[in-house]
Amino acid sequence: MLDAAPQHRLGSVDRAGIFPLVAEGLVFEAGGRRLVDGLDLRLDGAERVVILGPNGAGKSLLLKLLDGLVAPSAGRIAWNGRPADMAVRAATAMVFQRPVLLRRSVAANLDHALAARGINGVERRQRVGDALAMARLSPLAAQPARLLSGGEQQRLALARALALQPRLLFLDEPTASLDPASTLAVEGLIEAARHAGAATVLVTHDRGQARRHADRILFMQSGRVVEDTPADAFFDRPRSAAGRAYLEGRIFV
């Protein structure tokens, strides 16, 4: 689908040193409720991780904790044995369910993110052009980003993340409000990110999408990971009662 895009130029950049990502005893409390409850996790950066679970399980919150958007109430997150620093920040990117786009043109949105990461003028222009081509947004480069369709906006958000050449890409329900064609286009970009060397952690409610994009499933329930298993095993024989109920579409209380 996106085979004509110049993916090679975005290439795989190994700013190594961020893996393993280890979370220990992660807790997040708000309003007297424990929304993430003593969670342990280890990511080696080699697998495609998908987080599944019902609403309110803490999936998006876990992504935000890992990406440093919110601080945990307790526990620690270590990137290759150290706390998040600028090198970690430069090696990660996040795509939100609802794209956060600046009130600027499509190209200027890409340019802003790259400039913020200290990428110089010539390389910046190159990366903007490549990312636009990859997301098939080149004809819309000068258009105001906020006038794009929902699918185009999400492709732009992904293109912006990919232009940063992350080693780890967090994806928070990036296709939740998209039609099948736009979903396919966004999934193509996620694949492109993987080919460019990025590990992905994807939160989704779409079981088909989870099958397509998971090597490993984290199934969450009430702020805990109740099942951490290879994707095939999870879809064939989920170990937890909650996981079974979720896959069968039953309500599990």
Next chain:
Amino acid sequence: MQDLGQAFATAWAMLTGFDPALWSVVLLSLKVSLGAVAIASALGIPLGAMLAVARFPGRGGVLVLLNAMMGLPPVVIGLLVYLLLSASGPFGVLHLLYTPTAMVVAQTLLVLPIVAALSRQVIEDLALEYADYFRSLGLGRAGAVATLIYDARFSLTTAVLAGFGRAIAEVGAVMIVGGNIDRVTRVMTTTIALETSKGNIALALALGLVLILIAVLVNVAVMGLRATAARAAYA
């Protein structure tokens, strides 16, 4: 008291005949108020943006104070600047009292809280919308402020417009620090006050019409700008 109709006719003749006395007053008014708004915007917009993104102890108190200062009476500002610039004041050596510069200083102090407080409100709303993107990008506070000011530029015209409206229409501050000296510090509002008290309604009326015209033109320009921006989803 002159007949109102005749006063209007004389005022119109002065305007269309480009009466030099009238237009020198208009030009000085514009110079002083635009100068004050430019300085207040250059200081007030970044200040408002910093207050929008910064979280520090006492921030609530600062915001209350800033909002309260929006309503400061111009005569109080005039008095303050007068005390600072008078011969016995700390800046008396500069000999700025009764000069257009003193009027710019007074109007800047008058307009600054308005521009800063309104900018803070506009930018804070945008900052909430962009917060996750900024954090995920690892953007520092200076970068965030610059981005927010640029992206809010069309909305910020409202803050600048409110400041200009306040400056061009005020009389108390410029009267005290300018002294209403003919051909030196006489601006539209002080001239209107003086000429009305002298019974020269035609000149006062002509200046009043210019003031209204300026207000309408500035609003039309800003509305046009914002409408263009809104069509491009930039506002």
